[in-house]
Amino acid sequence: MSNAVLSVKDVSVAFGFDKNGNPRDGKQPLQVTDRVSFDIFPGEFFALVGESGCGKSVTAMSILRLLPWPSAKIVNGSILFNAGASCDDVDSRDSREACDLVKLSLNELQNVRGSEIACIFQEPMQALNPVVTIKKQLLEVFKFGAVSNSASSADLLNLIREQLRLAGFTDPDRVLNSYPHELSGGMLQRVCIVMALLPKPKLIIADEPTTALDVTVQAQVLAVLKEMAEKTGTAVLLITHNMGIVSQYAHRVAVMYAGRIVEEGPVREVINHPMHPYTQGLLAAIPESHSDLRTLVSIPGSVPHPKDFAKGCRFADRCCKCAQASAGVREKCLSTELPPKMVEANHFAYCFLQSFFA
Numbered sequence: 001m002s003n004a005v006l007s008v009k010d011v012s013v014a015f016g017f018d019k020n021g022n023p024r025d026g027k028q029p030l031q032v033t034d035r036v037s038f039d040i041f042p043g044e045f046f047a048l049v050g051e052s053g054c055g056k057s058v059t060a061m062s063i064l065r066l067l068p069w070p071s072a073k074i075v076n077g078s079i080l081f082n083a084g085a086s087c088d089d090v091d092s093r094d095s096r097e098a099c100d101l102v103k104l105s106l107n108e109l110q111n112v113r114g115s116e117i118a119c120i121f122q123e124p125m126q127a128l129n130p131v132v133t134i135k136k137q138l139l140e141v142f143k144f145g146a147v148s149n150s151a152s153s154a155d156l157l158n159l160i161r162e163q164l165r166l167a168g169f170t171d172p173d174r175v176l177n178s179y180p181h182e183l184s185g186g187m188l189q190r191v192c193i194v195m196a197l198l199p200k201p202k203l204i205i206a207d208e209p210t211t212a213l214d215v216t217v218q219a220q221v222l223a224v225l226k227e228m229a230e231k232t233g234t235a236v237l238l239i240t241h242n243m244g245i246v247s248q249y250a251h252r253v254a255v256m257y258a259g260r261i262v263e264e265g266p267v268r269e270v271i272n273h274p275m276h277p278y279t280q281g282l283l284a285a286i287p288e289s290h291s292d293l294r295t296l297v298s299i300p301g302s303v304p305h306p307k308d309f310a311k312g313c314r315f316a317d318r319c320c321k322c323a324q325a326s327a328g329v330r331e332k333c334l335s336t337e338l339p340p341k342m343v344e345a346n347h348f349a350y351c352f353l354q355s356f357f358a
Contacts, residue, residue: 036259258315
């Protein structure tokens, strides 16, 4: 859509290429994502959710082409980024054309990475330099055009202190003069959030940013990220496997399975009226404090390896709904035919079984 800050359209990623872009050792490249599409709008908290191995991180890293080179390659689709920059001049803020990040050279992409699209990774200790103070690392952000070159060091430090306070630090100077090992995991992740927001990017990719944190700190960090992003109008792509986090913080969610988007819609719609059996399974697996059940519900089996991906519905062999369906419906689910798109307003899923479980 024209007003989307990011439009991922039919993106497929494969592994197994050499440095010339040809299949390595003459073997067929292994496709791990299949025609992934979604839009993210300004100020939106958009979640991409699914089990480990479903292709979430590969999709996220393909946006900035941070996939392992030369093995990984985007073999199909486009990633349109609307930052007020044209493909010919990604530094220009006057043009309203969206640029296709897939077609940009690495030099052009460097103008987008960090400044226009920032990343927050799982392990904050690995994202920060252990032998450099937090102050120096945050000041380095401004070397890449985050603010006017005429700003003094004192002005930049005041801006950093203000952002640290917004992130919940009551003593920003102590944080600035600390080394990463002197701060807790939750504090480091909030520093990474500040680092991502300082350049005023249009989009932040948060790849499971709270995985290494305990539950209480998770909530604090995500609340800080959402509040600061909303104040700046920055869109957030949140990668997670936790549907509980999605229900609390996201505006819209896309559910991914075996390299494909299987359901997408507003969070409340997806949580209250899940259309796809996989989404239903994820929600059923969330423990509830008020429940009398002593055994958690689980989805049988596991996400298949990409070399074992089925041509038709990739969830069919794990789907309880499919197993309970009539022979004719079950045969269709297990065929090579792609599941149809079921649409209800702005909520949709890809499944043969709508009439069966509606």
